Amino acid sequence: MKFYQCKGSCVGCKSYKVSVPGSLMLFGEHAVLYGKQAVVAAINHYIHVELIPSRDRNIRIISSEFGEHVVRFNKFNITSPYDYVLTAIKQYLGRIDCGFLLRIRSEFPPNIGFGSSAAVTVATLGVLAIWLEGETPSLVSLYKQAVKVVRLVHGIGSGADVAASVFGGIIAYRMKPLKIEKLNNVSLPLVAVYSGSKIPTFEVVSRVEKKYVQFPTVFADLYNAMGLCAKKAIIAIKKNNLMCVGDLMNIHQGLQDALGVNNATLAELIFELRIQSNIFGAKISGAGMGDCIVGVGKIIADVFPQNNAQQKLGVKQIDVVVSDRGFNYETF
Numbered sequence: 001m002k003f004y005q006c007k008g009s010c011v012g013c014k015s016y017k018v019s020v021p022g023s024l025m026l027f028g029e030h031a032v033l034y035g036k037q038a039v040v041a042a043i044n045h046y047i048h049v050e051l052i053p054s055r056d057r058n059i060r061i062i063s064s065e066f067g068e069h070v071v072r073f074n075k076f077n078i079t080s081p082y083d084y085v086l087t088a089i090k091q092y093l094g095r096i097d098c099g100f101l102l103r104i105r106s107e108f109p110p111n112i113g114f115g116s117s118a119a120v121t122v123a124t125l126g127v128l129a130i131w132l133e134g135e136t137p138s139l140v141s142l143y144k145q146a147v148k149v150v151r152l153v154h155g156i157g158s159g160a161d162v163a164a165s166v167f168g169g170i171i172a173y174r175m176k177p178l179k180i181e182k183l184n185n186v187s188l189p190l191v192a193v194y195s196g197s198k199i200p201t202f203e204v205v206s207r208v209e210k211k212y213v214q215f216p217t218v219f220a221d222l223y224n225a226m227g228l229c230a231k232k233a234i235i236a237i238k239k240n241n242l243m244c245v246g247d248l249m250n251i252h253q254g255l256q257d258a259l260g261v262n263n264a265t266l267a268e269l270i271f272e273l274r275i276q277s278n279i280f281g282a283k284i285s286g287a288g289m290g291d292c293i294v295g296v297g298k299i300i301a302d303v304f305p306q307n308n309a310q311q312k313l314g315v316k317q318i319d320v321v322v323s324d325r326g327f328n329y330e331t332f
């Protein structure tokens with residue numbers, strides 16, 4: 001059997017381990033898809049991917065969330081729930097000559113709005129590049145490749161979550177024309193609360209787009225205002241003005257509500273989070289109609305869920321810290 005001739009590190013030699021942070025959208029959801037400014041943060045909840053070359057023609061994927069899945073080279077097809085991973089592998093298929101095991105361990109569930117699809121895509125592409133090319137890929141090329149994969153699977157995607165997972169930290173992001181600025185030497189205390197439910201992002205985006213078609217001038221103004229909030233938030237974050245960031249989050253939340261992506265649980269959680277001492281503002285994070293809310297500031301104790309109904313829904317307070325680290329090759 002012919003094996004891939006890698007640079008001294010093929011079957012049996014070693015395994016390759018990478019980790020990639022999840023992310024939270026802070027400003028510019030939906031508007032970013034129309035070229036407006038957004039802000040996204042990498043967070044200290046990571047996806048770990050290990051690649052171990054094997055002496056067969058099988059690609060075995062084992063994940064903490066979805067169990068085991070085996071694909072043979074000659075019968076390569078892309079199936080859920082591994083569509084991001086398999087589409088990422090497909091980009092390298094012509095260059096892979098032996099099988100491998102891909103072990104995926106996520107520190108967070110895929111359905112809470114921490115950008116797991118983006119993170120696992122970045123991790124898979126990154127570990128394959130290291131294995132096949134013998135060196136860590138450039139972060140810009142990793143970002144571009146991962147955005148391509150996310151759009152192949154998803155149809156849409158601003159790439160903001162990909163940028164946070166690749167570069168880490170707090171990212172000022174614009175999709176078109178592309179601009180990625182990592183805000184260095186800033187600190188932003190964040191709190192996330194999972195609302196207990198999720199509607200897939202593409203579904204929420206498509207609902208919002210239908211409304212855009214119905215009210216194009218109104219939605220254009222809403223997106224402009226969201227972009228302005230994001231721009232002002234970038235200045236406030238750079239100045240460490242948490243009060244201002246919080247005010248802008250509250251304004252932005254009003255605009256997200258106007259888009260139609262709020263629901264009763266999210267609204268309740270946002271108001272409950274806003275009245276906590278040391279919280280400066282709160283809003284939906286991500287597409288909306290579910291997932292998480294995010295607040296700026298700190299709450300010392302666990303205050304969510306606040307009642308039995310929230311507990312039943314699966315509401316959960318999650319401690320998050322901005323991760324300065326993005327894509328990381330874990331050398332031994």
Ligand code: MEV
Nearest residue numbers: 029030157158159286287
């Ligand atoms: C989803 O987290 C944020 C959206 O703006 C979609 C995207 O940026 O790809 C709704």
